[in-house]
Amino acid sequence: MFEVHDLRAGYGKIEVIHSVSINVDKNEIVCIIGPNGSGKSTLLKSIFGLIPIYSGKIIFEGKEITYLAPEEKANMRIAYIPQDENIFPSLSVKENLEIASMVLPKEKREERIINTLKWFPNLAKNGKKKASKLSGGEQQLLALARAFIVEPKLILLDEPSLGLAPMMIEEIYNHIIDINRKGTAFLIVEQNAKKALKTANKGYVLDLGKNRFEDSGEGLLNNQEVQRLYLGG
Ligand SMILES: Nc1ncnc2c1ncn2[C@@H]1O[C@H](COP(=O)(O)OP(=O)(O)O)[C@@H](O)[C@H]1O
Ligand SMILES: [Mg+2]
Structure with missing residues (x-):
């Protein structure tokens, strides 16, 4: 492949x-x-x-x-998740996902964000939290979720x-x-x-x-x- x-x-x-x-x-x-x-x-x-x-x-x-x-x-x-700077720290979890969803057709974005948050319940709980306030592990999960959103x-x-x-x-x-x-x-x-x-x-x-x-x-x-x-x- x-x-x-x-x-x-x-x-x-x-x-x-x-x-x-x-x-x-x-x-x-x-x-x-x-x-x-x-x-x-x-x-x-x-x-x-x-x-x-x-x-x-x-x-x-x-x-x-x-x-x-x-x-x-x-x-x-093909998605790429860099070693550093793989999220926007000053934006919320939800905003990080919204930005990642921009490459999708407009009508699909909301549905994909909701679906992604189902796969990442720990992020769903923290949707409004600033990404910089997440633990290191949660930040890494957010980076993964941002890639996952585009299937x-x-x-x-x-x-x-x-x-x-x-x-x-x-x-x-x-x-x-x-x-x-x-x-x-x-x-x-x-x-x-x-x-x-x-x-x-x-x-x-x-x-x-x-x-x-x-x-x-x-x-x-x-x-x-x-x-x-x-x-x-
Ligand atoms: N921007 C850069 N410019 C020049 N050399 C670099 C740059 N980034 C990394 N290197 C060099 O490339 C080599 C491999 O680095 P890197 O790919 O980061 O290794 P790893 O990810 O396995 O730790 C190292 O010798 C490093 O110094
Ligand atoms: Mg490296």
């Missing part, structure tokens, strides 16, 4: 991603793990069209989309569990699993690898901008070399 072939990308002349290949099948949760600075965020930014791609190919539902602009990728129902086919998700307590990480991943069951594929990058790999159908290890390992989530969790190098032994 979504394929990345030999992607090279970076900032100006500095190549950060060196020939990375990834496959996400329909309805899969795929996770890319790797140490800080390995290029995880850079990879998602280049896939979404935010920074230059030097070579390689990206295919989505059989069409080449390598050099399409972010808006065009969004129109094909994406694929969500590119950057470090959903960064800085969160284990219970909150559990809740975020439960939402990811629910959304996935409804028919959305995920490509998630995480440094906090264990929870992500437990959830994922398939995983990749990215190190210094290159694919190092590829296996089922379970396979990577049980791989001794991966454990030693990337999962803290």
Whole structure:
């Protein structure tokens, strides 16, 4: 459904991603793990069209989309949730969702907001609250809800569990699993690898901008070399 072939990308002349290949099948949760600075965020930014791609190919539902602009990728129902600044802190929860719904036809917006709040009861309770007043975990849920509102086919998700307590990480991943069951594929990058790999159908290890390992989530969790190098032994 979504394929990345030999992607090279970076900032100006500095190549950060060196020939990375990834496959996400329909309805899969795929996770890319790797140490800080390995290029995880850079990879998602280049896939979404935010920074230059030097070579390689990206295919989505059989069409080449390598050099399409972010808006065009969004129109094909690919959503991107950045690591930082993924909500509007000074606006309320409801306003954050209203802005995210603007890409939908006018008559569909209200219905999608109501439906999204059903999937996120903790946000529904806090509709009028300023996003900056939410806990870190709730803010991450709001970012997820903002993507979910447009019924994406694929969500590119950057470090959903960064800085969160284990219970909150559990809740975020439960939402990811629910959304996935409804028919959305995920490509998630995480440094906090264990929870992500437990959830994922398939995983990749990215190190210094290159694919190092590829296996089922379970396979990577049980791989001794991966454990030693990337999962803290
Ligand atoms: N805006 C930028 N300009 C130049 N280099 C950058 C920029 N952002 C990140 N980098 C570099 O790209 C590499 C990968 O960073 P990043 O993709 O953020 O890694 P990760 O998300 O895995 O922690 C790092 O060496 C980082 O210094
Ligand atoms: Mg990052």
